[in-house]
Every structure is written in structure tokens, then in C-alpha cells.
């Protein structure tokens with residue numbers, strides 16, 4: 001950054017731009033002397049409407065953003081942590097300086113007439129390409145059918161309205177960001193629709209040698225979320241999950257300081273469910289993530305994850 005300007009690189013979807021506006025507002029309150037500018041990019045994940053696994057993984061939504069940061073065309077990147085791969089290190093030369101306060105981690109159902117999953121007729125088509133959602137829907141609602149659905153949340157809502165499916169599943173936090181919570185017909189509890197690793201968390205990524213920007217934004221971070229994400233991302237790293245893995249889980253820092261992590265691994269048909277839940281006790285968050293991952297590996301997680309093509 002220059003002394004008083006931070007250039008923020010972002011994907012140009014409505015959700016990504018709303019995320020940047022949140023960062024700008026929080027930064028303006030914390031450091032009123034710093035100006036911000038937005039540098040928009042389009043990622044391969046935004047352009048490609050086919051199967052994401054054919055694009056080489058979740059990096060599809062982060063690659064071009066990382067490149068702009070590393071090239072010095074921007075000073076700060078805002079990422080949905082959910083979209084940041086954990087099976088490989090962060091791009092060399094970059095670090096997360098802060099994780100913002102966490103939003104709702106649950107998934108929502110959107111049905112034009114407001115029906116819940118229980119109320120939908122058998123054979124109703126649910127638009128989702130997420131193996132995590134497909135597997136868990138197969139467990140609770142085997143009578144419903146999943147059909148592939150990609151594109152940013154606004155485009156998915158348009159496709160729903162055009163009749164391409166009867167209902168959608170989308171993250172509550174994403175709908176909040178684009179101002180479309182009015183479309184929600186049901187919010188699914190985490191027991192039956194376990195969220196993805198990193199759900200509802202925005203991370204602020206900087207160049208590791210740019211201490212000026214790191215210091216400027218570090219104060220936006222939330223200490224509890226830092227612990228939760230450290231545990232969740234270590235779990236994903238140890239499991240070596242890929243973009244199409246049916247891995248779900250969330251850590252929770254309690255008010256009294258205790259930290260727990262629940263995680264699940266599913267076969268796509270939902271017939272195999274591996275489940276682990278542990279409290280950190282004296283362990284640091286990353287070691288908790290390792291411990292829960294090992295518990296899942298002991299239950300056979302490697303075989304379940306590796307049978308899914310990616």
C-alpha cells in the first residue's frame with residue numbers, strides 16, 4: 001500500500017462486491033485516514049459453467065485474485081474461506097492478516113412458493129452441484145432429486161425463476177450479502193446439513209512482506225474466528241480434501257474459551273457417514289483439527305474421499 005491507499009482486489013459477482021463493501025466500511029470505521037479502491041477481476045470459476053473438478057479444483061475462484069495481489073496490482077484480497085483450497089499451501093508470498101467476524105454458517109432452501117424440504121413432492125428437482133449438499137440431502141430426503149446448478153447466487157436465483165429446478169440450496173450468509181434473504185423458505189440445521197469448512201467467514205489476504213497493509217487490517221480480525229478457522233483448515237489439510245470432497249464441519253469457540261470441532265465425511269449417496277467431534281482441551285486449534293482428521297481417517301475417510309473423482 002501507499003501511505004493512505006489500500007487497493008482491494010475482488011471477483012466482480014454481486015456477492016464478492018458486497019463482501020468488499022463490508023471490508024471497506026469496517027476499515028473506514030477503524031482507520032478513517034485510509035482510502036480504499038476496488039480492483040475487479042473475473043476468475044476462471046466465474047466464467048466456467050461446467051463441472052468445477054475439470055478446472056483443477058477450488059482454486060478456480062482464487063487464482064486470478066491471488067495473481068493480482070502478487071503482481072502488486074492490489075494490496076488486499078477478500079476471500080470466502082470456504083473457497084480457499086486447503087490441500088495445498090496458500091500461494092507463496094501471501095498470508096491471511098485477519099478473519100472477519102463469522103456470519104451464519106447454515107444453508108438455506110429457496111422454493112418459489114416457500115415450501116420446506118419436507119413439504120416438497122417426491123421428484124422435486126433441487127439445483128445444487130455440491131457433493132456435500134447432495135450427500136446430506138440423500139440421507140434426509142431420498143425422494144428429492146438433485147440437478148447440477150452452477151453460477152453465482154444471483155444467476156442461480158434467475159435459473160430457479162426460469163424453471164430449471166423446483167428449489168435451490170444456498171448459504172444463508174451469501175443470501176444476506178446479496179440482500180436476498182426474502183427468498184429463503186427454510187434454514188437447515190447444522191445437524192442435518194453440516195456446513196462446509198470455512199462457511200460464513202471472510203479472510204483478508206495480503207502480501208507477506210507488506211507489513212503496512214497487514215498492520216492496517218489486522219484490527220478487523222476476530223480472535224475466536226481465527227481459532228475456528230485454524231482448526232477447520234488444518235482438518236481439511238490433513239484430510240487432503242479436494243474441491244469435490246463431501247467433507248463438512250465446523251469449529252466453535254464458546255464464550256468460556258473452549259473450542260470444539262465437529263466434522264463429517266460422506267459417500268455421495270449418503271450411505272456412508274463418518275462423524276467425529278472433539279473438544280480441544282489443552283490442544284491448540286490446529287492440533288484439534290489434526291486430531292479430528294485422524295479420527296475420521298481411522299474410520300476410513302481416505303477411501304471415501306478418494307473414490308470421488310476430481
Ligand SMILES: NCc1[nH]cc(CCC(=O)O)c1CC(=O)O
Nearest residue numbers: 080082170171173174199200201
Ligand atoms: N461456492 C460459492 C460460495 N462461496 C461462499 C459462499 C457462501 C458464503 C460463505 O460461506 O462465505 C458461496 C455460495 C453458496 O455456497 O451458497
